Amino acid sequence: MTDRSGSDGLDDGEGGLEDAGALGRTLEAARRAAPALTPGRGQQWRWAVLSHVDGRRRSRRPALAIACAAAVLLAIVGWRQLGPGTPHDPIAASAAMPQPRPASDPGDPGTQVLADGSRITSDGPTTVIEKAVETADDVLYELRAGGAHFEVARRPSRTFRVHAGPVTVQVIGTRFLVERSDDRSRVAVTQGRVLVSWWGGSRELGPGEEGAFPPEQVVAPAPAAGSPSARRHAPEPGPDVLFAHADSARKAGKPELAIAQLRTVIDRFPGDPHAQAAAFTIGRLLLESLHQPRQAAASFEQARVLAKGAPLAEDALAREVDAWAAAGEPTLARRRAELYRKQYPNGSRLAAVLRVGGLEKSAP
C-alpha cells in the first residue's frame, strides 16, 4: 500500500483516466478533497470509542446478574402460578397501586402550571419535586420523593422529561403519574405515550399501561435474612456508560432515546468531559436525524459553553452556524459566523463557516 502508483501505473488497459485531459484534472481535484478533520472531531471519536469499550466491559456483570435474576424470577413465577399471587410483569394493570388522576385541580396549592399549560400536581405532602430546567425547548423535573401527576401540553418541539431516581421519563404530550419508591419508580400513563429509560434499557408506555422501573430483573435480588437493607441499590451508571448506551441507541436508529440518555449525562455530570460531547451529539441528532435546527443550535451552544475553550468548542460554534442557517435564521447564522471568525481566525472550518454564515464576500 505504500507504493501507491505501483509498477503498473494507473492505466488498467481500459483507457486510463490519468492522461484524459479534463477528466484527469477532475480526478486530481477530487483527490485533493478532504473531510473536515478538526481536533474537536478527533476528540469526539476518541470519547465515543472509549465509552463503547467501557460500556461493554461494565455491562458484563449486570448482564450476568440479569440472567441469574431472570432465572430466579422464572422459578418464583412458576411457584406462584400454583396459588394466588400478584402479577410480576412490570407493565401490568396493578390493582394494588393507586390509579392516575383523571385531571388536576389548578386551584390546588400542590399544582404547578407552566407557561404552555402543562400541569404538575403533587401526590401528597411527602412529594419532593423540583423544576430543574424550563426553556422553550426543554423542561426537566427532578422527582426526589413521593409521586406527582403530569398533564403535559402537546408541543413536539419541546422535550419534557422527569428524572425519578434511576429512571428518566420522556414525553411529548400526555397525562401520566410518576411515583418514586426506594430505588425504583412507578409510571402510569392515562393518555398519550411516554418513553421510560433507565440504565440498561427503555420501554414505551401507552394509554392505560403502567409499570415499576427499572424492571425487577435489573435490581439485584434481595439479600439473605438479617441483612441491614431489604434490597441492594442498582449501581449508578457513570457518564461513559450512559454515553455508550446513547451511542447504541443512536446506531439502532432511535435518536429520541439517544437524546434522553445524553441529556441525563449533561444533567447529572455537567463537569465531566462527556457532557460537552453529549451536548454536541444531541445537536447533531436534532439537526441531522430529527430535523429540528433551532433546538440543534441551542445544543451546540450548550456544547460550546461546556467545552470552555476545548477543541470541541470550535466545532460546536461552526455547527451552530449550520443549524441557524438551516433554521432559516440568516441573522443569527451571520452573528455566529462573525464570532467564529473573531475567535478562530485560522480555524480549519473558517471558509465553510463564512460561506454558510453569508460572510464569504466580506472575508479578509
Added chain:
Amino acid sequence: MTVPVRRVVAASARIQRPDRDAVRLQLDDLFKEHSTYVARLAYRLMGRDVEIDDVVQDVFVLLLRHIDRIRQASAVRAWLATTTVRLTRRRLRMKRLRMLLGLSDDTGLAEARDSGSSPEDRAAFRAVHVALESVGVNARIAWTLRYLEQERIEDVARLCGCSKRTAKRRIASAQRAVKGALGHD
C-alpha cells in the same frame, strides 16, 4: 508504518487487563497514528463527510477488540484499511437499500460540513461520486481505491477480498460509468 512493534505488543498486552487508563493510552497512540488515515479513506469511499464519524468509531472499537490478533505493528494499517472497506461497503449497501425503499438520505448536510478543501475540489469529488452512484457497490469501491486512493491492483484485490482479475473487471466497469457521466467518452 511508524508504530514500533514493541509498543503495539505492549499496548496489546495492556488492553487485555481491565485497566481503563491503559485503554486510554493505547487509544491515544492508535488515534494519533491512524485516525486521519481511516477518516480520509472512509470519506473517499463514502463520498460524503457526514457518515465518517460512525465509520471511524466502529473501526477503532473493532481494532481495540481484536488488536491481540494483530501480530506485527506494520499490519495495523492494513487491518484498518480492510476493516474500513468492509464497514463502508455495508453502509453503501444500506444506503442503496434505503434509496430503493424511498427513504430519505440526507445529502444536503454533507455540503455544509465539507470544509476540509476548496469548493472546486469538493465539486469535482461530488461529480465523481454522483457518477459512481450508477455502478455497483463493489465496483465503486474498487474504482475509488484505485483512482482516488491510488492503490495498486494487488492491494485493491486484497482490500476488496477478490482476485486481481475480478478487481480489474470491477474497476473497468466503474471507469466506463465515470467517463460516460463526466462526458469524456
